[in-house]
Amino acid sequence: MSLETTSTLAHAAPEARDALGDYLRDCRDLVLAELERFMPADSRYRPILYDLMLDYPLRDAKALRPALCIATARSLGGSLEAVLQSAAVLELYHNAFLIHDDIEDASERRRDGPTLHRSQGVPIALNVGDAMLALALEPLFDNMRLVGLGKALRILKAVSDMARNTAEGQALELSWIRECRWNLRDQDYLRMAHQKTSHYTFIAPVVVGGLIVGASDSELFELRMFATALGAAFQIQDDVLNLVSDHGTYGKDKLGDLWEGKRTLILLHALRSATEEERARAVEILGKERPLAETPRTNVETVVRELWARSELSDAGYEAVLNALGRAESSRATKTEADVGFLLELIRHYRSLEHARSVARTRALRARHSLQRLKPRMRGVVHREFMEQLVDFVVERDH
């Protein structure tokens, strides 16, 4: 297969109807084939390790990161062959982070399926993530053959910086959770999101794309500005969508972030704007746990409830057991519908969603300006247009 003559990446007409979607799909197909190529053939380890690495990438996903990396390099005149391998490495990192994040957040679902630690257990899932981080280094060495020693080393360094930045951002958010910290400014939130999400979702893809074509320092600087602004807009919009339904109104089933007590620009704005009394109640609510879905203890509750219903257990005895079960389950209370309703009302009252949308729009505008400044150097029109469409998509998307 000649990579250069494949699909829209090489010569799509800009008037294509869903150009953004087509571009993403084409990139994704190429990246999946590349990931498959990375996997060692050793049949002893295929089913117990390497096949599991492909589980998340093969589920329905946009593969945004490699597409952005490919678009950056191609718009600046690079070849698909030179960039594809590095783009696929970014997708491998992304999916390794997802596996570990899902364990850290005790998430149950990912891309319409159970999370890997739910299907395989925490030990296997954790190890698969570690193996992906190790495997990702090999194509980066192989880059020396593709793009030469100097560029390969700079890419390796950029990827290693990215991995460390991501862990720092994650450490910051986990420390806030641990210390029950809620007095956070926009800039605290934006720094965390910058480290934790923008670095590997936007900055590393454009920097790696730029390094592959030998971009100048000033071009790399502008690419970084673009990615930083776009990353902030993306993350804020993600939080907005969690609160808002497809039709632009406050959604009912979409309040996962509030149930979870996630620090978002929106919630932090509401807390800062609230009266002292409101803030105290909100922080108390946020200190409660999200109610668990089904737990093994349901068994016990069922049996105890039946005993009580058959009068084999007194009211006081029933309550004592339930209390003990509550203590056993968690020493913290759980959030109620009314609790989440209170938080939502604060957000409504203080127009925090509007504040977040305005910050996101400002950042998207900055990203557009950066792209505008890069435009004279971006001769690959299809690829530059993808990046422009991506900025629009980030603030206008409803999913």
Place this chain on the structure above:
Amino acid sequence: MSLETTSTLAHAAPEARDALGDYLRDCRDLVLAELERFMPADSRYRPILYDLMLDYPLRDAKALRPALCIATARSLGGSLEAVLQSAAVLELYHNAFLIHDDIEDASERRRDGPTLHRSQGVPIALNVGDAMLALALEPLFDNMRLVGLGKALRILKAVSDMARNTAEGQALELSWIRECRWNLRDQDYLRMAHQKTSHYTFIAPVVVGGLIVGASDSELFELRMFATALGAAFQIQDDVLNLVSDHGTYGKDKLGDLWEGKRTLILLHALRSATEEERARAVEILGKERPLAETPRTNVETVVRELWARSELSDAGYEAVLNALGRAESSRATKTEADVGFLLELIRHYRSLEHARSVARTRALRARHSLQRLKPRMRGVVHREFMEQLVDFVVERDH
């Protein structure tokens, strides 16, 4: 500080009393200082991330891996300055693996303290391990300055191979656990131990040490043979010590591997030697879980027991709740003292400990022969002697 003139590493007298211990302690001091140097100074991330990376290394530990790396390079004429940084990287990897292993094995204690996920929670501990894996790459890039580009790249490749091999070995053991596989030969066990433990404990240290001095292919081959044999002996001896007390008799409190149901050369030999009936019973026992220490459900049990004792709950009701609690806790039965006694008796009867010791001795002998063949090249006498003493220590140690 001039690294070249520090302590026994540079010019210790070989007649030192506890030469092995002194050598290890000196290396450890240097490596800890080096690890401290790797940590970014950024005060925002020190307490929530980087200080936690130093938690395990600062506890009581031998720091065997960096010592072996230093000894290999120094015995072959390398300078301490050239090897120290890479040796410290190996210690960083080792401790990252320990943090993730402790999560995977749900271990409670490590080096006389709580495991990191017990003191910090799983999310923070998992992320600290990931950050260590990312941070470890930076000194490996910096190696270009210390040992030149070619050697630095070969070392980077050796470390990345090591990380992948370790994950493969871990995947193999986890797959056996998951599939309840017990029909395993010595060579299955030795392959797993080779991948999972020898690679990062022995092979990577000597290979990196050799690469730093520009060892020839045949020297690297011999170093690998040495490390492979020594690694097998070390792992088997580790399993032997778990069964045997300080005084060489079967220990009572040291049967953690049997309680846990760990696959060891010893247990696998006993299973292979046993009659079909014995084997069936042993496998059934090994399918049971280790009894948990304290669990949150003790609360519930206490309350239910009190209700029953005060006749507020019938015998049948009490049993129904206890059954439900048992189901809630685990669907599998737990091992008893008698179960573990049965396994121990099999091991005694079929002389499986003697079998394991004999395999370990054979491997140690191979390691000695490899070292003998390398001797003419090993002009750094103190360092070569450390490696010789290490072989003796591995099979003779009682801790």
